[in-house]
Amino acid sequence: MSAMLILVFGLLILVNATTFVMIQRTASVNQTIEHAQQMRRASRTTLISMLNAETAQRGFLLTGRSDFLQPYRDARAEMEPAVAFLDEGAIQDPTLKAPIERIHRLADLKWAEMERTVTLAQQGRIGQSIQSVRSGEGKRYMDELRVAVEDFDTIKSTRIAERSRASERFGVLTVTMNAIAGLLVIVLALLSAWMVRRYVSEIQGARATLDAANAGLEDKIRERTGDLMRANEEIQRFAYIVSHDLRAPLVNVMGYTSELEQAGKIVDKAIADAEKTRAVDPDVVMAIREDMPEAIGFIRASTEKMDRLINAILKLSREGRRNLLPETLDMTAMAQNIANSVHHQTEASGARIEVQPLPEIESDRISMEQIMGNLIDNAVKYLDVSRPGEIVVSGEDVPGGWVVYRVADNGRGIAPRDHERIFELFRRSGKQDRSGEGLGLAFVRNSVRRIGGTIDIESELGKGSTFLLKFPKRLILAEPGGAL
Amino acid sequence: MTQPVKIIMVEDDHGHAKLIEKNIRRANINNEIKHFDEGGAALDYLFSEEILANGPLLILLDLNLPDMSGTDILEKVKSNDRLKRAPVVVLTTTDDKVEIQRCYDLGCNVYITKPVDYESFAGAIRQLGLFLSVIQAPEI
Structure with a gap:
């Protein structure tokens, strides 16, 4: 059961980790797409700037007005960072090195051609400048640049499409993973709930058993205690009755021993009187003066001891009832x-x-x-x-x-x-x-x-x-x- | 002249009865002593018309009787309108406090524990005799 729980937990963690990786990947893919778009834009900027520069160049050559040179310079300034951006892209991605270098080279060539014509015009050698334009060199460079940028664009859009598809795939994968994670969470919740319920019912069952056992035990203890108390009471009563009933005969033994002693004294006195007038049988004297007092002494000592013992039992039984x-x-x-x-x-x-x-x-x-x-x-x-x-x-x-x-x-x-x-x-x-x-x-x-x-x-x-x-x-x- | 007080002694132990009687006599009490060794006979006698009509009485009662407890006799005597006036002296071996209380609650007039030591026993009975010689038992 707990193994299953651990398995589900592990899966959940795995899914989470995967989702995390997916999100990271998607982010990086999106970033490369973004970069590719910028490259595309840069290549187009290069072309457009070049076209603008060419238009300005032609205007200048036609009119000879130097204010036409301002857009020409602006176009150059605009193009340079775009070309620099493309160069950076070429360093990052060597596969783009050839097409970018081509664009760069053509741009340089075109610029060199335009600079040359503009410089000639500024020096007043306008005919020479027109001659140069007429040679078609600039046009050729421009056409080639256009093709190069077109090619680059094609490469880039193909790549962007690929990347977008990858991004979509990652997106679908992430959603799937999330769905799985959600499912796992539900499974986990159900599993936990089921386990908790099972444990609770087990505990309740155990407690019920324990309660029943305890109740039984208490009943048993009460029963035993009752038995013991009854037995104890019986013993106490027994001791009490015995000691009382033993006392009654003891009163007689003691009493009649004393009576006997009194009687003995009377006989002794009679013997003493008789001795004054005649000889008395020494056995009788012995019996009355020695044997009888001795016997009475023992009887008395024994009964006294017995009385003490009975009193002890009585005291013990009384103590038990206090x-x-x-x-x-x-x-x-x-x-x-x-x-x-x-x-x-x-x-x-x-x-x-x-x-x-x-x-x-x-x-x-x-x-x-x-x-x-x-x-x-x-x-x-x-x-x-x-x-x-x-x-x-x-x-x-x-x-x-x-x-x-x-x-x-x-x-x-x-x-x-x-x-x-x-x-x-x-x-x-x-x-x-x-x-x-x-x-x-x-x-x-x-x-x-x-x-x-x-x-x-x-x-x-x-x-x-x-x-x-x-x-x-x-x-x-x-x-x-x-x-x- | 009123009738002399008759002493009713309920005592199952004949030895005790004899010792009690002896010592009462030694105290110069010469009243008639009627001895019963069981409760039933004593009750029959006490509740006979003859006795009820011819008071005065003094009852010497032992508590441990073979057929009933002395307290039963005490209770019956003290719940009878005429007999209840007769003084009852409980004379027994029991010195249990609860038992003594119960006897006084039931209306016993004197409670004496029989001492095992004979000198004390004889002394107690003789003192009881002296006591009997001075108390006035009412007509019943």
Whole structure:
């Protein structure tokens, strides 16, 4: 298609160039015609001047009046440039050299003859002068000149006719070329229009396909998002119900353990009373004073732990149901506040928290505070005692509407096999010498995901850890205040 | 002399019921306690002519019941012209804010969360007992 277009373009340019050449040629042909006409005129002028001069000469010879010589001189003056023009033409066109030289020679001869007669007459030798005229020499020259000019004229008119025909041919050719050019322009216009139409329809077709695909995609996304939200809601409800229903039996376990303890105390008191009067079976004493309190202690510790775990699940499920409220957050100030709140701990261990300037974010304040707070708390909590703690909070904007924050420490680090595990509920890594339920990072990841972000860890055991957070610069909720 | 206040306890967990009763008694509340372990039976009893005719009542209500939600009972009680005067104490494990609001909106008079920690639980019930000993339940 485009090859055709290029071909038509090329042809058009060719035709234009040809037309241009044609016009040039026609112009030059016309110029030569013009020149030939001038030559013709010059040859005629020569002849006419000569005739005029001859008439004047004869008048002078007849009358002897010198005023007849004036036209004679004028004729000479008139003829000289004409002859000079002819000579120039002979130099330009060597083929004309012979006839022009002939005219020139005859003119010279005639002039010489006339000068001679005029001079004789002026000297008073009029008879001699008439004799010279009578000899017919002048007449012969004149006749020959007439023939020569006639011949020259014939040559010239033949040439002019030829040139005119050539000019006409060129003219016809130019018109033809122009017609072809016009035709080509129309072809080009039609071709272009057709191509544009074809491209436009192709583009429209492609756009329609794309729109359809997009619409399908959006529907699919909406459907999937709906599924995900339903699944998420179900999980949240499940966690909520489970944690509530687990609490009810726990109230009983705790309650009756206490009742049992109370009862044990009463029995203990009875035994103490009995011991005052008689010996009591040591097994009974052992059961009441040691075995029972020990068993009750374990039951109580376990139920308390279970209660904490249930509360953690409850908190997590509640966090998942909290409405998000996006606002512009000064993250540098927030991180600095958190750093200040753990100041007493860092000061005691000689650690330092550096908060670099952080980019702003438009997101949920409570979520961001929980995330940053947990990560900084963890960094402080798990520093390596063998070296002074260095915690750096940094961040920057990332192309594509994202923000990245980093919480880096030189603490004890996390073994690669635990990099995923630490984000799971109730899971902890490394030496268990710090209090904790294994909730912090589970909450962090939950919160990060809720506000559309991701969290990653880069850590080497014994060297330190860096938590990488990536969030959308602007949190946009599907429905205002709703859950993501 | 007005009739003594009768305490209606709707609680599906027998352990809880017993603990509640024990601790109320420990607070020297000797009013009759009528226990139901499901909502349907409790409603039947509450709406019987005998009860409607012989007030005053105080209702202790758990929210998580096997056959219905405690809020359903609350709603029915509070929409009955006579029963609505009876004070309702919601005593449950749920401490969800939305649920608490809903209960008060429906006309619950007191909302108490059952603490898992028994000392707190017993303390709360005993305090409820003290509260019961001073409140005046209207005739219904």
